[in-house]
Amino acid sequence: MAEIETPVESYLAAGRERRIATFGDFLRIPSVSADPAFAADVHRAAEWLGERLRTAGLDHVDVSETGGHPMVYADWLGAAGAPTVVVYGHYDVQPPDPLAEWTSPPFEPAVVGHRILARGASDDKSNISIFIEAVQALLATRGRLPVNLRFVFEGEEEAGSEHLEEWLEANRERLGGDIAIISDVGFFEGNLPALTIALRGIMSAEITVTGPFQDVHSGVYGGAIANPVNALATIIAALKGPDGRIRIPGFYDDVVPLSDDDRAAYAALPFDDDAYREFLGVPELVGEAGHTTLERKSGRPTLDINGIWGGYQGEGGKTIIPGRAGAKLTCRLVPDQDPGRIFEGLKAFIEEIAPPGVRVRVEPQGGGHPIRSSIDHWAVDAAAKALEDTFGRPPLFIREGGSIPFVATFEQALGLPVVLMGFMPPDGNFHAPNEWMDLDNFEAGIRAVIRVFDGFAASAP
Ligand code: BES
Numbered sequence: 001m002a003e004i005e006t007p008v009e010s011y012l013a014a015g016r017e018r019r020i021a022t023f024g025d026f027l028r029i030p031s032v033s034a035d036p037a038f039a040a041d042v043h044r045a046a047e048w049l050g051e052r053l054r055t056a057g058l059d060h061v062d063v064s065e066t067g068g069h070p071m072v073y074a075d076w077l078g079a080a081g082a083p084t085v086v087v088y089g090h091y092d093v094q095p096p097d098p099l100a101e102w103t104s105p106p107f108e109p110a111v112v113g114h115r116i117l118a119r120g121a122s123d124d125k126s127n128i129s130i131f132i133e134a135v136q137a138l139l140a141t142r143g144r145l146p147v148n149l150r151f152v153f154e155g156e157e158e159a160g161s162e163h164l165e166e167w168l169e170a171n172r173e174r175l176g177g178d179i180a181i182i183s184d185v186g187f188f189e190g191n192l193p194a195l196t197i198a199l200r201g202i203m204s205a206e207i208t209v210t211g212p213f214q215d216v217h218s219g220v221y222g223g224a225i226a227n228p229v230n231a232l233a234t235i236i237a238a239l240k241g242p243d244g245r246i247r248i249p250g251f252y253d254d255v256v257p258l259s260d261d262d263r264a265a266y267a268a269l270p271f272d273d274d275a276y277r278e279f280l281g282v283p284e285l286v287g288e289a290g291h292t293t294l295e296r297k298s299g300r301p302t303l304d305i306n307g308i309w310g311g312y313q314g315e316g317g318k319t320i321i322p323g324r325a326g327a328k329l330t331c332r333l334v335p336d337q338d339p340g341r342i343f344e345g346l347k348a349f350i351e352e353i354a355p356p357g358v359r360v361r362v363e364p365q366g367g368g369h370p371i372r373s374s375i376d377h378w379a380v381d382a383a384a385k386a387l388e389d390t391f392g393r394p395p396l397f398i399r400e401g402g403s404i405p406f407v408a409t410f411e412q413a414l415g416l417p418v419v420l421m422g423f424m425p426p427d428g429n430f431h432a433p434n435e436w437m438d439l440d441n442f443e444a445g446i447r448a449v450i451r452v453f454d455g456f457a458a459s460a461p
């Protein structure tokens with residue numbers, strides 16, 4: 001790793017243990033936004049973060065209530081004439097289940113070699129922590145930052161960012177700037193530094209199928225009534241064809257096909273299908289016909305069931321026709337698909353194909369638009385150079401399959417160009433058991449962020 005200027009590097013060289021301990025304190029707070037049982041913990045994480053920002057030397061630290069979880073804001077605006085950078089991240093995390101599959105408890109961070117394991121270790125507490133450490137190191141050594149900075153940390157990204165738009169509208173005056181860094185992304189396969197240039201959108205829905213008034217004996221009533229679990233399975237099976245295409249009428253209408261340039265850019269990325277398949281432990285990679293794995297996992301839309309329930313799940317058997325069944329479903333969307341229109345299409349199609357004898361409800365659970373950002377911007381050049389100087393190779397420009405509903409809202413509300421930059425490992429088990437962060441990348445990331453800020457100051461027009 002190339003070193004940065006001496007006083008900052010000396011400051012950083014002496015503080016690694018403290019930084020890991022501070023990161024550990026953050027990871028210990030179970031800020032699970034989707035589950036109301038953790039609401040007080042999410043709140044505690046917001047307060048912790050506010051305090052952390054004060055310690056780092058930021059001004060105007062504000063933990064503000066929304067109709068959901070708090071937003072955390074802080075700034076440092078002492079660089080007259082320099083650009084103003086708005087940095088976004090989120091301090092909430094996904095639920096830790098299934099707990100039994102963790103090698104150490106999800107909210108007791110464990111350092112194993114150069115990895116730290118905990119829920120949120122990568123997504124997204126790593127990125128937030130890296131930025132705060134970079135700011136702290138700069139303020140402690142230089143007494144100032146090279147740019148003006150506003151931090152915006154959200155507490156419900158993992159639960160659909162429901163209250164964000166309202167907060168943005170109400171806080172417009174303190175969100176002015178020249179550039180936004182969305183730091184909720186990471187590196188490419190093989191731990192290669194990357195800048196993200198596209199995110200998929202998302203449409204979330206829940207399907208409920210209701211049959212008899214309650215579970216009933218399958219011998220006594222079987223043959224006379226429809227089974228909600230069978231009916232749900234019939235519906236789900238009809239949503240996709242064997243060619244991997246989604247069968248909802250109109251689903252592909254607004255999809256902008258990948259251009260020759262897009263496909264060439266995908267083909268130029270160093271990606272090994274076999275290694276990817278082996279990492280995942282699947283016998284075969286499967287998806288939409290006519291597209292490569294990389295195209296399918298970020299440049300094409302998908303439909304997946306995320307959870308399904310109904311009937312007896314306990315030990316042994318139980319001969320019933322379940323009274324109800326349900327499933328959680330998400331579609332990943334690409335430009336120019338609209339989550340609202342996709343939901344309407346899904347609902348109409350399910351109502352049309354629903355088998356007789358059951359009642360079916362399809363309800364929206366939120367969504368977010370896909371985004372594509374330009375790489376033709378001074379801030380992208382400066383970020384790319386900072387990554388190259390830190391990690392010894394130029395970053396790859398990648399399209400990410402995940403979603404950050406905030407980004408489109410943010411772009412629209414504030415009209416700022418965005419740079420999507422972060423340090424999460426590509427195989428960091430986000431949303432899954434044994435999530436981890438690479439502590440070497442954590443340390444290098446701090447140096448990279450310092451270079452990004454210096455680079456912005458030097459290259460802003
Ligand atoms: N940080 C992720 C998105 C992401 C994943 C970026 C992988 C880069 C690599 C983000 O926190 C996330 O997971 N978002 C959710 C949004 C959903 C809950 C509305 C997602 O994509 O599932």
Ligand code: ZN
Nearest residue numbers: 090123124184
């Ligand atoms: Zn995230």
